[in-house]
Amino acid sequence: MQIELPHEDRLRPNPTRPSPRKRRTRRRRTRWLRLRDVMNAALVLSVTGSMAIMSIVGQQVRQMPASSEWTVPDRAPNIRVLARDGSLISNRGKTGGEEVGFTDLPWYVPAAFIAAEDRRFREHFGVDLVGLASVLLDSAKAGGITRGASTITQQVAKNLFLTSDPTLSRKIQEAVLALWLEREFTKDQILELYLNRIYFGSGATGIEAAAQVYFAKSARNLSLGQAAMLAGILPAPSTYNPKADPELARKRQRLTLDAMVRDGAITPAEADQARGADGDVVASRGSTGHYVADWVEALMTSYIGELEGDVVVYTTIDRDLQSFAERTVRDYVRREGGNGKFNQGALVSMDASGELIAMVGGVDYARSQFNRAVTARRQPGSTFKPIVYAAAMEKGYSPDTVAEDARFDFNGWSPKNDSDRYHGMVSLRDALAYSFNTVAARLAIDVTPQAVIEMAARLGISSNMPPVPSIGLGTAEISLLELTGAFVPFANKGYGVVPSVIERIETKGGRVLYRKDDAGPGRVLSPLTVSQMNDMLVAAVRNGTGHRAGLANWEVGGKTGTSQNSRDASFVGYTANIVTGVWLGRDDDKSAGIYGGTLPVAIWTEFMERAHAEMTPVELPGYRLLQENYVVQYAMDPNTGATLLDADTGEPVIQILERTPIDAIS
Template sequence: MDLRLSPDDRVDSRARKPRAQGAKPRSSGGGKPRKPKNPKRKRSGGMKFIVGLAYFCFTLLLIGGVAVAGIVVYYGGDLGSSSTWEVPQRPPNIRVLASNGQLLTNRGQTGGEAVGIHELPEYVGQAVVASEDRRFYSHFGVDPIGLASVAVEMVRARGVTRGASTITQQVAKNLFLTPDQTLGRKVQEALLAVWLEQNYTKDQILELYLNRVHFGSGATGIEAAAQTYFGISARNLSLGQAAMLAGILPAPSYYNPKSHPDRARARQQLALANMVRAGYITEAQAQAAQADINAEITTQRVAGAEYYVADWVETLMNDYLGEVNSDVVVDTTIEWDLQKHAEFVVKEAIAQHGAERDFSQAAFVALDTDGRVRALVGGADYTQSTYNRAVTARRQPGSAFKPFIYLTALQMGYTPDTLMVDEPLNYNGWAPENANGRYVGPILLRDALAFSVNTVAARLAIDVGPENVVETAYRMGFSSNFQAVPAIALGTQEVSLLELTAGYTPFANGGYGVVPNVITRISTVDGEVLYEASDAGPGRVLTDEQVGMMNDMLQTGVQAGTGRAAQLGNWPMAGKTGTSQRNRDAVFVGYTANYVGGVWLGNDDDSPTRGLSGGAIPAQIWRDIMTEAHQGLTVANLPGHYVRLQDRVAVPMQDTVPATGIPVTIDQIQGQPGQQPQPMPQQQQQQPQLLGPADDGIGNLLNGLFGG
């Protein structure tokens, strides 16, 4: 039996719900038929993915934007209101010039002054832009294209390849922020960069960058870099030099032209190639720049003796201006050629004689007769020691201080023709001796000073009173703190070489006191005068006769006495040697009617030299420097007037003291000290004559005993 159902007999195998009780049956024929529904189209899997991805990205961007905005607000809040932002002032620079306008050096934190973009060759800025930020003139402070490019590079390299900061961002970092590599700092950098772009022109931003960026070797700013590496102003940079400076910016220490010249040249070539690519220069110009020997071989500017001058000038700025808040230009009294010649002579003397005589340091200062410092050497080598031994150091001048003892005596009635006695002395336990232990008995003040007789100087100091010697020294321009004791006669109290030299200047200028001066004018870079030296000074401190008497005695010292090595050809000159105890300091101070110069030799640790005296190498140094200083000048006599007495006259206190060499005390000396007898009627006066070895037996005797 066939149990299969026909199609008509088949029923839906699915279970049907029973009709609810009371429900109306469905109409089978009279009702209106329903329209069949259109089937929904199914979306493809790819379309669903794209839509989902777009939705996800949009959501992600929205969330990211909110997050970025939050970060910006959070870190931007630390910067305060933008209305309070302002570019901080650049540390001031002090440009120090010689009297002829020659740059001595710059002083300040940056090492060079700020220069305007319009003062520089056009290719200086172009080299920096081409190497550091080629879209500088088109972006708004942050370079999105550059950021994307660097990001791709870093992904490919799986590490940091290079920075993406624009020039504007670097300016923002240098001006306002710390160098910390943090998210907060980068956000603040971007904000400040946008602010800079809104408030400054592109050229102003580039100028800020060039004057604030660090170039290595302590040089901040393009001017300092040009001076440091090439010894010229940035205003005079060649194309090759500009390219080299632009090339070293990413890593100034690594590409330093002084220590790594090959690396610097490679960076120079890359910077020139970037300039060609940017259209700033042609290939031919780039090749010519690479062949520029001035750009390839950097000049390591030597820190010469003029740096001692610059240091001194810097210390004086507060006295003249108070706090320096902007760049200034200081015109000094320094004669550039004389300064460099003095430095050469001093270094040569140390090289030739330092080892054999056991001295390692030297100082020199030269003034004109108005007290203007014309040359100053503060030590053997500034690169080895910046300590200024001409201005700052205090050393014993030895017998070079004796002229002020004799000057005090002249003011109390003594004359160069006063006869004293050179013999052993004991004053309250103080027993000064002559350097050679010899005594000559009766001796004129003129000869006693010329041959640096210690006992006579000591007797004078006691006779006139040490307190009067101190007063004389202060009137002559000394500023050291002196003790009024008899030993001052032998130069045991410390002074600077500068004040010692200035103290001799009234002998050279006719009796007028001076205050040593190295600054003539201070002005802003725009030419506004802030300070100008005046001619005012202490005025006359010596009479014409006193000047004449001192010059009479001090001329004898260089013609026949201990300073003979300083003789300056046919130039009338005078001076005095000085040697401290155990030959620790050797000094010579000499002068003409045009210049006064002082020389010191010794050691910083106060150790003794090997027989060094003021009449030897110091006197020779003085002569060699002053020979150059007097080139082209008209020979002039020393000022003052004094007529020597024909006969030597003894003072009463010496009458009963025989020249036996037997020790005596001051109490044993008879008569009034320092009293000069009146000339007898039969005594005639004659024109001054220098005492030399051929004058009489005294000259021969003194030269034999004290000579050299």
């Protein structure tokens, strides 16, 4: 039997087939070569990418000014407007609040913002690489951008130097500027810049403005809960602020407090207490004094020129009376102005020196910032007549002069009384008290319209008035501020005033930039004219169209007015201490359906009762000298006929005589 042996090729090792050991070595080598290629490619890409990024960054940097020219721009100056007692009326300027120092804030205020906006603020160098990596990872998992990665320093850089355009160019420049800020300023200084320039919604820029707008207090006095709520506003100021959505603002507050606990800034117990005590109620500042603050801001340039820093303005406004005046005007308009009648009101009140104690420019500042007390020009109607009568007194008429109340024609103009009834021969006292138009028109023609304009100018009215006969009926348009100021000389013995609201202006550090000068126009009415006007205007309140006005134990003078077609209704009345004017009407110049002797008098009475509550009654100058059977007139030199002057004061000498009849106007 022959046994077949295997072919030797089958028994001999195959020289072309590596051993298992060699195969393992080769596989490891292959993997290494592949990894090397990947690493080389990654290195090339990294270097290439870095070079590309450096090129892009370099290009952006080259487009920026040299770093030696970089400076932090000045913050827009703030105007802090204070009432007479030092309480805050409002802030004005582009920011809405003054700048506050970092060290002036409670420690938990910056801590709240760090926890909410940039927890590694104290550690990073302007750009938070850890935070950026976290954002990229979260965004990759979510398939889109989940949150921002800008640090507080980057936000400062954007707010100071850049726009909000979400472009790569802006982000690169923002990072570069953030690095520069970190090199030039301390962390506390950067936080101070941030807190004073970030926007909080509702027109408030900066922590002080936000504290005033949302909590009616200084940022120096913020509680922990309030600080946390403000910090929670920043991602979306228009949406998260407590005026827009109180409940959402409270949710944001809780997130900030939780973040502060996470970072060890506060304890859980402190967070719980802050949630319960400070997040539930947001104080409202209302609209007290906003029209005043706007007017003050408009006056600043003429008083001290361009602002170079924050200023504090001390006004003459009485905060309590200001609030009462606003509330009274608003309540009357809302209660009585329905059914398409009047929908606006204004009030001006000043003391006998012309210093304003209250001013209301409208019923709802949030809806309309137009100031109807200072800016609006309207026909005063019969409230203007005392100016005509004052010019007549200077020409030689007296309250007892008799004039004819009857229709007449003057070059085609034929004025008539509102009632279209006429009373024949009447004294000027009665004609003014009952507001007879024909008598006022006769006086304006007789003394001449130009003389009336000159009298108005002496009394402080600067609006342009045409010299036409109808000026005697109050057809020229003037402001309520001018009209009220024109009555002040009747209350203060004949001295002209320039209505003022600013007592002094100081820098934030206390340096006085402006102080009101007490010097005024001087005497603009003679003592005799003052006595005569008070005689007639007291009668207008006691017996005439203003009979609904009056203050217990006080002598009160005043005059009502209603413009054509009842578009405007006004009343200006005064005591020896305070002069107040009230206007009611509409912005669209349609009929208001009211008269000066009704609701304007009612508002005036409520306000003046409040204003005089703590005052001792004072007589009007010269009023009693013209009562009963006496008349006051200048003493005349019997030889020359000239008016005698007092040797000590230089004032005309007044003599009191028994009343005698005076000829009627022809």
